[in-house]
Every structure is written in C-alpha cells, then in structure tokens.
Amino acid sequence: MRAYDVILKKRNGGELTSEEIGFMVNGYVEDRIPDYQMSALAMAIYFQGLNERETTDLTRFMVESGDQVDLSGIQGFKADKHSTGGVGDKTTLVLAPLVAAAGVKVAKMSGRGLGHTGGTLDKLQSIPGFSVEFTPQEFVDIVNRVGVAVVGQTGNLVPADKKLYALRDVTATVDSLPLIASSVMSKKIAAGADAILLDVKVGSGAFMKRLEDAVALARLMVNIGSRLGRNTRAVITNMDQPLGRSVGNALEVREAIETLQGRGPEDLTELCLILGGHMLHQAGRCKVPEEGKKYLEKLLDRGDGLAKLKEMIAAQKGLPEVVHNLELLPQAPCQEEFRSPAEGVVEKINAEAVGLAAMILGAGRETKESSIDLSAGIVLHKKVGDAVAKDEVLAVLHSSERWRIEAAREKLREAYIISNQEVKPQPLIYEVISEEN
Known part of the structure; x- marks a missing residue:
C-alpha cells in the first residue's frame, strides 16, 4: 500500500x-x-x-495511536462532558461537582486554553495550590474517594490527534466536519468514560457560527460515539453572547462558586442544570432528563454541589477555604468601568469581541508559549435585553497592566450594540441529539 x-x-x-x-x-x-x-x-x-x-x-x-485511560478501577457509572468552547464557558466548574453530588462519577481530563481565555485547567489553577498533575492511579483514587476529579491529559493520549491538529492548523484544514469530529471524539473515547455529553456551542463566540453546521457536527459526533460503543448525546447551546457575566480565569471560578452557592447568573445556572439532567439520564439515574434536572435543583439549594467542589479542591491539593472566601482568588490591581455611550436596550453583545478583549487584558494565550494573567478578564453588568441609561456601567475590565485596559476598551466598544428596538429573548438550548433522536 x-x-x-x-x-x-x-x-x-x-x-x-x-x-x-x-x-x-x-x-x-x-x-x-x-x-x-x-x-x-x-x-x-x-x-x-x-x-x-x-x-x-x-x-x-x-x-488506538496512544494510551487509553483505564477507568475500570472506578466504582460506578463514569460520565464525561465536553464543550466545543465559548466565551465565559465555565460549566464544568459547576456541573462536575453537582453531578458528582448526585452519585454519578465524573472523571474528567481537560486541556489548557488557546485563544480568548484559559481552558478549564487554567481556570482551576487560579485556586491557590490546585494541582492537575496526577498519576493514573491517583486520578482513579480521587474519583473513587470524592466522586469527581479534573486533571490534565496524559502525555501520550491520542498522539495522532496532536500531530494531525498541528498540521491542520498550518494548512487551512481546521474547519472540516469529519476532522473536527474525529479530533474531539478520539480524545473523549480515549478518556474512558461510560457516557459522553457534548455541549456544542453555536453563535458569534463559538467555533460554529451557523446552527446548521453545529447540528451536523453534533449528529456526526453522536453517531461516532454510538458506533464505538459509548452512550453519547449532544446539546446544542447558544453562544451569541457570553455565558454568565464573567470572562477570565479567576473571575469565572468566582462566578462558578457563586452559582453553587445559589446566587449565580440565570443562564449559567439553567444550562448547568439542563446538562446535568441529561448526564443523570445517561447514567440511568432518572427516567427523563427533566427529572434529573429537578433533582439537581434540590442538591443546588441544599449546597451539596458546593460541598463536593470543596472536597475536590482539597483532594487536588488546592485551598478549600476559597469556596467560603472568594477574596483568596487572584484579583487584578487595575479595574476600570466601561460605560454605555447611549440610552436604550442592549440589542446584541458580540461574544467573540468580548473574548478578544479579555485576551488583550491578559486572560488568554495568543500562542501556546504565552503566559496568562489569572486575575484578568471582564465582568458584564448588562446583557442582551437589559435596559441601560447613558453612562451606566456596561462592564468592568480587570488586568494587571493598565495599558491593556485601554486597548481592550476599544475592542469592547465593538461588542455592544445599544438600540431602542424591542429585543426578543434568546434561546438557551436549540436542540438535543441522542442515539434515539
């Protein structure tokens, strides 16, 4: 041949x-x-x-090109969740401990971010002392003891994807549905979970800008998972504006903790409950996802998810007191308000522009070698549909370097559109795709 x-x-x-x-x-x-x-x-x-x-x-x-994670030593059903990425997407920080509190084991391997903000590992490492480097046996032990762990990928997990992705990145072949789907699913299959939930983002802040493309990708990934013997489901979610109100590593951890305290943004809370309901359904813990969602609402109200996050932080060598004292997280020395140029209603927030502004502030990486300012980012005070007065605060910019704030301010001006038009509420969920659907 x-x-x-x-x-x-x-x-x-x-x-x-x-x-x-x-x-x-x-x-x-x-x-x-x-x-x-x-x-x-x-x-x-x-x-x-x-x-x-x-x-x-x-x-x-x-x-099969490299190592595959053996999770057979973990007792019980193992679920994993993957997001195709977006701006302010901190769902894992809320969802993983909450689902674990419901008795489903969450053994998750994540990566670092490249672009708008850090990845899940970068966000977690804004917690003082938090470690993501463990041996496979230590990983298994933590999940058995606590019910959840989020660690870095092993060095030889799917080496074919590492080589092929780097090649696609320099040959203008990144945006091919079969190559995207095989890249995502190879890592999820190799990670060893019994069930995989895919959060496929669509909109201005997502890789997939058009709904029909997101649906096609989701269907392909679900079919691949099913063919390879994994219970796979995809939920197509809105990323036309940032998720929640915070964009940036420590800021997103703060918001995730506030959400587990029962005082998080409505869209982030609702999305985590919906995704969690599907994970419980995949694990056989409920007859329909809506039943799982209601159960998770009870756990959230009781503080069980917050307690589980505290356990996970302690097991991964972090400072567990952070869940009760948010001031222990990194805080930017430079914080400046961004005010509205006009009176009206927020008609649109371009999520990609917000993400790029956050990167200018230091929250993301332009290259793999770039360092991240864990305290940097943006907190949105107004979102789509909110009324705003002239000079009212739209957002607050956080950075360790003042010059970055002025540069990010220019980018943020591109993100907000204020008008006098009536704004219809945006859907949070577009479609659910499963083996049966």
Whole structure:
C-alpha cells in the first residue's frame, strides 16, 4: 500500500477502506509518512469529505495511536462532558461537582486554553495550590474517594490527534466536519468514560457560527460515539453572547462558586442544570432528563454541589477555604468601568469581541508559549435585553497592566450594540441529539 494511492483515491472522491485509513494514521504517527503527504490527505478530506463509517474508522485509529485511560478501577457509572468552547464557558466548574453530588462519577481530563481565555485547567489553577498533575492511579483514587476529579491529559493520549491538529492548523484544514469530529471524539473515547455529553456551542463566540453546521457536527459526533460503543448525546447551546457575566480565569471560578452557592447568573445556572439532567439520564439515574434536572435543583439549594467542589479542591491539593472566601482568588490591581455611550436596550453583545478583549487584558494565550494573567478578564453588568441609561456601567475590565485596559476598551466598544428596538429573548438550548433522536 502507498500513501500516494490513498491520497489520489480520496482526492478523486473515493471511499477509503478501514485498512487504508489505518495505514495513513499509523504511518504518520510512526514517522513513515511525511507531513507533506498527510497534508495532502487532509486537504483531500477537506474538499471531498468522509462518510460516517470513514470518520468512525479515523477516530478509532486515532484512539488506538496512544494510551487509553483505564477507568475500570472506578466504582460506578463514569460520565464525561465536553464543550466545543465559548466565551465565559465555565460549566464544568459547576456541573462536575453537582453531578458528582448526585452519585454519578465524573472523571474528567481537560486541556489548557488557546485563544480568548484559559481552558478549564487554567481556570482551576487560579485556586491557590490546585494541582492537575496526577498519576493514573491517583486520578482513579480521587474519583473513587470524592466522586469527581479534573486533571490534565496524559502525555501520550491520542498522539495522532496532536500531530494531525498541528498540521491542520498550518494548512487551512481546521474547519472540516469529519476532522473536527474525529479530533474531539478520539480524545473523549480515549478518556474512558461510560457516557459522553457534548455541549456544542453555536453563535458569534463559538467555533460554529451557523446552527446548521453545529447540528451536523453534533449528529456526526453522536453517531461516532454510538458506533464505538459509548452512550453519547449532544446539546446544542447558544453562544451569541457570553455565558454568565464573567470572562477570565479567576473571575469565572468566582462566578462558578457563586452559582453553587445559589446566587449565580440565570443562564449559567439553567444550562448547568439542563446538562446535568441529561448526564443523570445517561447514567440511568432518572427516567427523563427533566427529572434529573429537578433533582439537581434540590442538591443546588441544599449546597451539596458546593460541598463536593470543596472536597475536590482539597483532594487536588488546592485551598478549600476559597469556596467560603472568594477574596483568596487572584484579583487584578487595575479595574476600570466601561460605560454605555447611549440610552436604550442592549440589542446584541458580540461574544467573540468580548473574548478578544479579555485576551488583550491578559486572560488568554495568543500562542501556546504565552503566559496568562489569572486575575484578568471582564465582568458584564448588562446583557442582551437589559435596559441601560447613558453612562451606566456596561462592564468592568480587570488586568494587571493598565495599558491593556485601554486597548481592550476599544475592542469592547465593538461588542455592544445599544438600540431602542424591542429585543426578543434568546434561546438557551436549540436542540438535543441522542442515539434515539
């Protein structure tokens, strides 16, 4: 078998066999197939696509290219949740401990952020002392003891994805549905959970800008998971404005803790309860997701989710007192208000522009080598549909360096649209896609 023939076949619109896909993936990981030939195949896939069977085979070979996490030592049902990313998306910080408090084990491996803000690991590490580096056995022990742990990915988890993603990033082949789906699902399958819930974001602050694209991606990922023996479900959620009110690492941790205290933003609270209801349903803990949602509401009111977060922080060597004293989180020395230029109603907030403003403040990374200011970010005082007076505070900018605030202010001006038009409420959930649906 030759790489040239496989590339030619896909370039001409042919369907690749399982053996051909395995040959290319294994050959690339083992350095027998050079970058330029794998780039050619990625471009051929970008234009010709892959069918569902081909995409599933690609995912499977990517999973098998490296280590797979063995969670068999964890007692009980293991659930995992993945978000395709957005601005102010701190759902894991609320959802994981809350679902664990309901008796479902949450063994989650996360990554660091590149772009608008930090990833889940960066956010958690704004908690003093919090560690994300544990051996596989330590990871299993924490989940068995506490019910939840969020740690960094092992070094050899899905090496095929690491190599292929880096290649796609420099060859303009990132936005291909089969390549996106196989990248996401290979990591989730390798992470070993019994069930996978996918939070697929759509809107100005998401990778997927159009609803039809988000639906197509969600359906493909659910089908891949089902074909590979995992209980997989996708919820398509709104990212046309930031989720919650805080954007930035320590600021998002603060908001997540406030949400578990029962005083978080309505949209973040509701989304976490809905996603949690689906996770409980996948775990067989309720007959319908709505029943699981109501149960989680009771746990939230009782403070069980907050207590579980405190346990998780202590187990991962962090300072558990942070859940009762938010002043222990990093705080930016420079904080300035951003005021409304006009009276009216907030018609729109461009989530991507808010995310870019947060990155200018120091909350995100432009490159993998960039450092993050954990205290930096933005707190929104007004969201879509809110009435606002001229010169009223729209947001507060946080940074360790004052020059960044002026630069971020210019970007934030692009984000807010104030008008006198009536604004219809935005949906939080667009669609749920499961094996049955």
